[in-house]
Amino acid sequence: MSCFRMxxxxxxxxxxxxxxxxxxxxxxxxLGLLWTLLSPLLVLGAYLLxxxxxxxxxxxxxxxxxxxxxxxxxxxxxxxxxSEGVMRGxxxxxxxxxxxxxxxxxxxxxxxxxxCAGLVIQMCGIVVLLLVLGFRGVLxxxxxxxxxxxxxxxxxxxxxxxxxxxxxxxxxxxxxxxxLLMLLLMFVSPVAxxxxxxxxxxxxxxxxxxxxxLIDGYRGALMFNRLPSVAGLVTFASLAFVTLLTGxxxxxxxxxxxxxxx
Amino acid sequence: MDNTAISVxxxxxxxxxxxxRPFRLLDFLGLRLGKTDRYFEEFWALQxxxxxxxxxxxxxxxxxxxxxxxxxxxVLSGVSAPTRGEVTLxxxxxxxxxLGTGFHPDLTGHENIFASGLYLGLDRPAIEELYDEIVAFxxxxxxxxxxxxxxxxxxxxxxxxxxxxxxxxxxQIIDEILGVGDAYFxxxxxxxxxxxxxxxxxxxxxxxxxxxxxxxxxxxxxxDRGTIAAxxxxxxxxxxxxxxxxxxxxxxxxxxxxxxxxxLHQGQALRTSGxxxxxxxxxxxxxxxxxxxxxxxxxxxxxxxxxSAVFLKEPVIAVMVYRILGGTVCNAISSMDGAQLxxxxxxxxxDVVFDRLLLGPGEYTVAVGIYPSLDLADAVSTQHAxxxxxxxxxxxxxPAGVAVNLGVVRHPVRWKIVRSPLAAxxxxxxxxxxxxxx
Numbered sequence: 001m002s003c004f005r006m007x008x009x010x011x012x013x014x015x016x017x018x019x020x021x022x023x024x025x026x027x028x029x030x031l032g033l034l035w036t037l038l039s040p041l042l043v044l045g046a047y048l049l050x051x052x053x054x055x056x057x058x059x060x061x062x063x064x065x066x067x068x069x070x071x072x073x074x075x076x077x078x079x080x081x082x083s084e085g086v087m088r089g090x091x092x093x094x095x096x097x098x099x100x101x102x103x104x105x106x107x108x109x110x111x112x113x114x115x116c117a118g119l120v121i122q123m124c125g126i127v128v129l130l131l132v133l134g135f136r137g138v139l140x141x142x143x144x145x146x147x148x149x150x151x152x153x154x155x156x157x158x159x160x161x162x163x164x165x166x167x168x169x170x171x172x173x174x175x176x177x178x179x180l181l182m183l184l185l186m187f188v189s190p191v192a193x194x195x196x197x198x199x200x201x202x203x204x205x206x207x208x209x210x211x212x213x214l215i216d217g218y219r220g221a222l223m224f225n226r227l228p229s230v231a232g233l234v235t236f237a238s239l240a241f242v243t244l245l246t247g248x249x250x251x252x253x254x255x256x257x258x259x260x261x262x
Numbered sequence: 263m264d265n266t267a268i269s270v271x272x273x274x275x276x277x278x279x280x281x282x283r284p285f286r287l288l289d290f291l292g293l294r295l296g297k298t299d300r301y302f303e304e305f306w307a308l309q310x311x312x313x314x315x316x317x318x319x320x321x322x323x324x325x326x327x328x329x330x331x332x333x334x335x336x337v338l339s340g341v342s343a344p345t346r347g348e349v350t351l352x353x354x355x356x357x358x359x360x361l362g363t364g365f366h367p368d369l370t371g372h373e374n375i376f377a378s379g380l381y382l383g384l385d386r387p388a389i390e391e392l393y394d395e396i397v398a399f400x401x402x403x404x405x406x407x408x409x410x411x412x413x414x415x416x417x418x419x420x421x422x423x424x425x426x427x428x429x430x431x432x433x434q435i436i437d438e439i440l441g442v443g444d445a446y447f448x449x450x451x452x453x454x455x456x457x458x459x460x461x462x463x464x465x466x467x468x469x470x471x472x473x474x475x476x477x478x479x480x481x482x483x484x485x486d487r488g489t490i491a492a493x494x495x496x497x498x499x500x501x502x503x504x505x506x507x508x509x510x511x512x513x514x515x516x517x518x519x520x521x522x523x524x525x526l527h528q529g530q531a532l533r534t535s536g537x538x539x540x541x542x543x544x545x546x547x548x549x550x551x552x553x554x555x556x557x558x559x560x561x562x563x564x565x566x567x568x569x570s571a572v573f574l575k576e577p578v579i580a581v582m583v584y585r586i587l588g589g590t591v592c593n594a595i596s597s598m599d600g601a602q603l604x605x606x607x608x609x610x611x612x613d614v615v616f617d618r619l620l621l622g623p624g625e626y627t628v629a630v631g632i633y634p635s636l637d638l639a640d641a642v643s644t645q646h647a648x649x650x651x652x653x654x655x656x657x658x659x660x661p662a663g664v665a666v667n668l669g670v671v672r673h674p675v676r677w678k679i680v681r682s683p684l685a686a687x688x689x690x691x692x693x694x695x696x697x698x699x700x
Contacts, residue, residue, distance in 0.1 A: 017380060020377050023369065023377075024368060027366070027369055027373075098364065100341075103357065104341060104357070167287075169290075170290040171287045259343075261290065
């Protein structure tokens with residue numbers, strides 16, 4: 001549990017580091033923070049064009065074009081938050097190796113910061129999404145589940161990047177491999193489609209993919225005013241905790257040796 | 263209260279030199295099959311190092327490249343973990359090991375001060391409190407609000423140094439980065455270090471700059487091949503270090519045939535056999551008593567005590583007087599002065615007498631060389647039979663009531679008034695003072 005204590009103790013520092021991350025990322029960029037909204041929108045537009053218009057994907061014949069866009073956004077935003085966190089998080093410790101080589105800064109916070117930055121981008125998008133959904137009057141009490149989903153997603157992602165960011169120091173190809181994996185994972189996750197559309201015989205793709213539980217949770221809570229299945233939620237929650245604690249143990253075991261490897 | 267700021271016991275640091283990358287990954291993940299020496303070779307950057315550093319002292323670390331200086335600082339500051347042994351630091355530590363730690367090139371100097379604050383464990387109010395001091399010391403001018411990537415190396419260093427030393431700390435550890443500063447900034451650093459010493463702050467710094475070491479440090483550690491080769495006052499350690507560099511050069515020079523080959527061999531034979539040796543050097547005043555402090559105008563006698571297994575006819579004895587902070591002041595060479603000396607079998611002493619000291623106030627040290635013969639046309643002579651180069655100083659005192667720097671030489675001069683050329687052109691009238699000496 002020292003992991004949670006550590007995260008809680010440094011919560012202010014993590015927050016300021018996350019803000020610094022944005023400051024650095026958009027230093028000298030003209031649109032600056034606007035990109036956090038612009039880039040998910042552009043991706044969403046491209047996906048709508050590809051899946052909706054060109055491939056003609058339609059989860060439900062009754063669904064209007066806008067509803068399909070919202071349905072996709074419900075899946076796309078958490079997905080982007082997750083993949084952004086994993087990809088940036090994997091390279092984060094290596095990118096900050098100067099810090100590791102010359103200060104006693106608690107390096108375990110660096111991957112956490114990358115994940116938080118991904119979540120901030122995601123939440124900006126979700127706020128806009130909520131406005132649109134509210135306008136259309138589809139929001140319900142299940143919205144209260146949102147913080148729980150975000151926290152579970154955060155823990156899961158942090159656990160993953162604690163592990164990957166270490167490995168990336170010794171095995172630099174990790175971030176390349178992860179970039180490719182994320183691309184593949186995107187297609188086997190129900191971002192542009194729903195679980196219901198997965199043909200018989202391929203259900204395993206959904207059941208074994210932890211992200212499908214997460215995306216389904218978001219979609220249910222935000223759009224359909226539907227509680228997630230208890231089994232699904234418990235599965236993802238336990239997975240998130242196990243990932244977090246394993247990642248933390250791994251990182252802390254190697255932490256003292258890391259400076260000698262960079 | 264305990265007066266020890268840093269205590270190091272049996273410190274060793276081993277780096278693993280992996281035979282290939284997959285081994286590195288496997289070892290990193292803790293998956294090790296078979297013997298460890300299949301995976302990596304051990305490289306011991308530090309071996310069984312122990313020392314204590316007293317509170318308020320400024321300790322300089324010297325040594326050749328790759329001797330383990332930076333490794334020592336890394337382990338001291340807690341950045342790198344010791345393989346064996348213990349490091350105890352009593353107090354808050356700040357480290358400046360690399361230039362511009364945590365500086366983001368695209369952020370401005372101003373923004374980076376706050377960003378670095380986060381990495382150094384200072385929150386915003388704490389940085390705001392130190393902000394003015396940091397900015398004033400770094401003297402970046404309008405560059406403060408420009409991205410750091412536009413900075414020169416010197417500006418970069420000034421900001422980093424200013425930040426690292428403004429952070430409240432009891433112990434500060436600084437690797438060799440001050441070398442990129444100019445003379446003006448160096449002067450400011452010296453003042454700052456003086457203040458730290460008064461405040462009782464402990465500093466450990468690596469530097470190749472002997473002058474800085476002598477000016478700033480109260481103690482000096484010489485690290486050689488991962489161990490402490492010498493530990494003492496800066497003067498002692500620097501001279502021992504320099505000696506080792508000369509010796510190294512000598513070793514590399516062995517076997518070279520020069521134009522004056524015969525002499526070289528004679529000198530070398532005497533040297534390697536240790537037949538001629540300078541035992542010690544004494545400074546005597548007008549009354550013939552040993553003294554360390556002289557006034558200008560007084561007489562100084564440098565007495566060279568030697569031991570010789572042979573009778574040496576008309577050798578050349580050279581005495582070099584130099585400033586501790588660098589720079590040869592004068593050389594007395596017996597053959598140039600027409601002195602015909604002999605070294606007696608068994609031993610004896612030779613005096614070099616400075617009838618009237620013309621040296622300015624300050625501290626001086628001497629080196630003595632004895633040569634079977636010396637070709638003055640050869641600038642880099644290694645023909646010496648014996649060299650004496652040990653810390654032994656005399657000083658010339660500052661005249662009472664004079665605070666200004668009088669320089670190295672009190673050269674005798676004459677003064678006179680010359681009719682100004684303008685007055686000469688205007689011609690008439692003011693010719694009264696012409697040619698009159700003051």
